[in-house]
């Protein structure tokens with residue numbers, strides 16, 4: 001099993017280009033199965049989750065062609081699914097549940113094995129069920145598979161008890177092909193929901209209000225194709241680099257970002273004393289002076305994103321004083337604490353609350369990613385730690401970061417991947433056996 005090795009203590013400096021958003025890409029790929037004609041997507045990152053989603057769509061019978069890793073992805077699905085997503089693929093990622101709405105709306109039938117992904121909480125699907133049922137689909141759980149059937153969907157008013165991103169997306173997609181108007185109240189406002197709505201409108205759907213808590217969809221008979229749709233930049237990847245720059249007291253310019261999507265993080269980093277300059281599609285991050293402890297509460301957008309909580313915890317673990325983190329979205333997102341403690345962090349967890357007492361320095365250690373963002377947090381911790389940090393379960397990190405090591409190396413980090421306990425970096429930064437050094 002591969003490990004990431006980080007030799008800490010180097011300030012990150014330089015420029016980094018941010019890739020397309022994982023969560024927007026996954027939802028848009030699911031929506032593409034509703035398109036009657038060719039869809040061309042750009043800025044879709046070639047990360048593990050996208051590769052698995054592409055395999056799932058191919059298993060349904062979609063024709064998919066990728067030009068280059070950062071280039072365009074062409075998708076065409078003209079026939080009803082040849083088969084439903086196989087368990088071994090669906091279980092690998094959470095977003096496979098976003099095929100329910102599109103498949104039942106276009107083909108009248110969907111069978112999706114209960115999705116997998118990171119173990120960050122219970123992650124029920126009751127709100128997806130509530131919304132799709134309100135549109136007239138019949139849903140049941142049959143031997144671990146969600147089965148949805150509909151002879152034709154009808155628009156309705158759906159109130160979400162919580163602004164779930166996935167439920168909003170599933171209902172919004174299904175409603176595009178329902179008869180009449182659907183109104184989603186207390187909808188999620190995340191930028192990825194807006195990106196999905198823009199893509200659906202590009203196919204000929206009629207979605208209004210995405211980005212607010214009331215989304216209105218006028219159903220149409222069918223959706224067409226889209227000559228070119230570019231996915232938004234990944235705000236969580238961008239945020240991870242911002243935190244890494246601050247943690248190593250470096251200076252980094254992020255390119256291809258939408259600063260507005262990062263406001264909750266920018267506000268908290270500024271509060272901690274990090275200097276941030278925003279331009280139209282660039283952000284400069286600099287941490288030169290001492291930083292102060294801060295408190296964080298994760299919330300639905302525009303609140304502080306749960307997907308940035310672990311990386312911030314790593315940063316706060318070396319800021320003198322006491323910081324408090326409240327995790328309101330996913331109850332198991334503090335699993336990273338035990339790993340950070342191996343590196344010398346002083347963190348106490350009480351339910352959904354973590355109290356972080358900043359230590360002077362972390363020490364490199366052997367640790368293990370417990371989920372995607374925990375993995376990113378351990379990379380941040382490794383970058384600022386004394387000595388070498390070896391991170392296991394890299395497969396989680398690969399789910400959501402495109403070229404992470406290469407991007408960090410370009411910023412001066414010493415980071416490499418190894419499948420052997422004995423590997424060490426060569427002087428030029430590429431890995432080679434320590435016996436040969």
Ligand SMILES: CC(=O)N[C@H]1[C@@H](OP(=O)(O)OP(=O)(O)OC[C@H]2O[C@@H](n3ccc(=O)[nH]c3=O)[C@H](O)[C@@H]2O)O[C@H](CO)[C@@H](O)[C@@H]1O
Pocket residue numbers: 023024026094095121122123124125126127128129162163164165166167188192306307328329330
């Ligand atoms: C692929 C994708 O886009 N993943 C993102 C999406 O996940 P996902 O769409 O799964 O997250 P949700 O917004 O649905 O979940 C948020 C909260 O709502 C609860 N809930 C959700 C659905 C439901 O039917 N019932 C219910 O109670 C969940 O348990 C959780 O406590 O949004 C999360 C919150 O921003 C992010 O962390 C994930 O990175």
Ligand SMILES: C=C(OP(=O)(O)O)C(=O)O
Pocket residue numbers: 093094095117118120307372373400
């Ligand atoms: C939790 C995440 O993703 P998913 O919903 O796909 O598990 C994430 O991106 O941090």
